[in-house]
Amino acid sequence: MIHPLLRQPTYRVIDQSTLGMMFQAEQSFATDDTLCASTHELGAVLRAWVHTNTVVLGIQDARLPHLKDGVRHLHAQGFRPVVRNSGGLAVVLDEDVLNLSLILPENDGIQIDSGYEAMTSLIQSMFEDVTSKIVPGEIVGSYCPGSFDLSIDGKKFAGISQRRVRGGVAVQIYLSVRQSGSARAEIIRDFYDLAIQGEPTRFTYPTIVPETMASLEELLGIPLTVQDMLARAYRVLSSVSSLQSSTLTPDEQATLAGQLERMWKRNEGLREIEQQLTEE
Template sequence: MTAELRQVRDAAEGLALEAALFSGTGPGVLVWSPQSRGIVYPAALIRKHGLESSTAFEGWPITMRPTGGGPVPQGPGMLNLALAYTVENGATIEETYADLTEILRDALSGLKLDLECKDIPASFCDGSWNLGVNGKKLVGTAQRWKPLPGGGCRVLAHALIFVEGNVQSDAEMIADLHRHLGLPPVDPKKHVTLRALKGAEMPDRAEIAHQLYHASWRRLRTRRPALAAA
């Protein structure tokens, strides 16, 4: 495993690394993948749905995250990209989402995918800044912002990339959770992996992590210099 890809035990360890990045001052990039499967659930919905005392659903450990959205699966076939940096007053969520999606397009450009940036109804944790192919979700995105005492904000931007494995089976588990909680339905067929799209042409995870890591630093250091300011 390269230094560019952090292999962690579980989602809780990965989210702890992201929290440390977010609490820093300068720009930072983290690419991580968990060794075990689990569910990551937004803190804002934990009590609302009566999960505050739950540690698992159908055998999948539940880990709380501070960002919004809906529950998502984590597992060995997924890569997580996290960027932490400071923006000046006046920066917008749309601008930072645009930066994140451009990083992802840059990193995945060698795979010649026709990536669409839009909502994908019936996908889990749907949002208008998903990246998909042919109406199926390949990447989910999220953000967390924190105002700074001296002005500006600290931003944590996150992307979850479905690389390989059976993401439709994972989505079926999230669909079961949605049914259990009375949330909108999830269609497992609305999700796809890089492996399913590219087959043997897909690079290994370490190479994809390498591209994500360096595309992130190119964006932070050269295309938007103000983002790198501490």
């Protein structure tokens, strides 16, 4: 059943899933904040984004006692770390992980759970022809666990987060489309092992069990690509709304510059660590 929040008059569709290696995660988080600020005037947005070999860290991850050792490991695996501006903990992004952002105007107030439920409804509807087993609920042993993890038969393939900025709500999901979900989880498990090294921490970090995670292709047993996923999302939303291909307006581009500056500043400490590693 389609969640009422998905029934927007129109969606601006901004597809940034094929921009390649030069498109960095800092740009994505800055873009969502930009779109939140304009959605009350320009309407809802569906934004698709893909980043190559990136590990997105949460604010708490940036406070790990041996972060430098964890970052060294990520570099050795070919991954670039970025600290995001929304909640949550470390997740893996690569060319087979699709991120979707629903940017919705908060005109009448949107309850936090309603945003999560709307995204869950979208994903369930996208695959209603294949499975009825997609359910929300925390998967213990997964990375970035939360109440709205999405799983099939107890294996997590997606996680949802939210960010609210100036009258707009960004509901963001990462979807492991192809390849090994457990291999991605191993990267985060080893990152935490090296970045904590058994030291006591004020924050409780998850104990990663790689077998609790999988990709949709693994779980459904059908071939899938990022473009297949987008086609399914467009099919669902076009049944309840009008879709219009779009890009950022000149005013949004101006706002984006300021939001990007905030993201660069947020990541200054991480870049200093990376510079130290290059000098070793």
